[in-house]
Amino acid sequence: MTPTDAVSTPGPAPARPRHTAAGRRTRERIVKTAADLIFRKGVAGTSIPDVQQAARVSASQIYHYFADKTELVRAVIAHQVEQTIAGQQPHLDRLDSFPALRAWRDAMIASQERHDCAGGCAIGSLASELVETYEPLRGDLAAAFDRWEAPIRAGLRRMRQDGVLVAEADTDQLATALLAAVQGGLLLSQVRRSSEPLRAAAEAAIGYVESFAA
């Protein structure tokens, strides 16, 4: 799997590198190890030799799969957004009612509380670190947020179709507001080591969606 398979990018699909099953597992181990290191120490604080050592692979193995650190980071972004989305299932697949929105919020709060609100959002942290310093990756970061926003958007649209929300509700704008509230709430929760900011932010965004209830 190339990173661009996992995030929607414009243009034709890139040729899929043909790796053996063992090769795919090695590549996956490298990406997962790099993602874990970067989550803890940031991209700037994680070197290719760090990844080599932690994943128990050689430099040539890493460079077999990734031309350079940027390509590895690109794969980490794609990996983290898929992990984030997988971690929020089954909620994200059916955000089409107010109880479903609140259950999603509660699951995110519980997830933060399980590790004392440390760590924050893997996507948000990558975005904040990379968006200005690794300009070539801005498209990957935007695609990661789009990927996460898509199910939120789809759920709200279904609520409008089903007549739960009024026809005038701008569900795309509401989806962006929900994602922004989650991002900001996660960052404040991380800094304050308390789930209260995430709860307050998500409650406000969901409460605003409720103001469009039919």
Place this chain on the structure above:
Amino acid sequence: MTPTDAVSTPGPAPARPRHTAAGRRTRERIVKTAADLIFRKGVAGTSIPDVQQAARVSASQIYHYFADKTELVRAVIAHQVEQTIAGQQPHLDRLDSFPALRAWRDAMIASQERHDCAGGCAIGSLASELVETYEPLRGDLAAAFDRWEAPIRAGLRRMRQDGVLVAEADTDQLATALLAAVQGGLLLSQVRRSSEPLRAAAEAAIGYVESFAA
């Protein structure tokens, strides 16, 4: 000025180092230069020699004012929160009506649009980069967000006192939701290079506050 003068921290006020007027100007130039470099390249991407060169000072001058990089970064956090707050005046001093909240939102949007939504939030970027990697600075980051949230909180309390908001409105929670919406909105706007996420996020948070109008 020590960094702890600028942010509210518990405990007794630290002794204020006595510098001459020229010394204070040199210290200010170092902090401002470091803040600019860090805003563009991150803390990990900014070395003490980078700051020296850009501020045209010697290493011994930097170490005269700052024991180490952590102390310099601490001063940068305090500087950036004061800059952020100064940049949002006079709005932050009178966030005590719905028109005032919308004028604040519009000023933030205009500010982002002036530089094509690049750069994002200086405080949010520092927080995201440092909160897990520089644990000793977490208190400074929390104090920076508290410092920014205080005038939002004060404005909402006045709205409740004045009967603009109902007595049941939890103004502290609403203030946190507003700050989180701004943070998340700024990050999404930075990644998408569009002010729309900030607009959507702030509108949702202000709209939620409106649901508590008396």
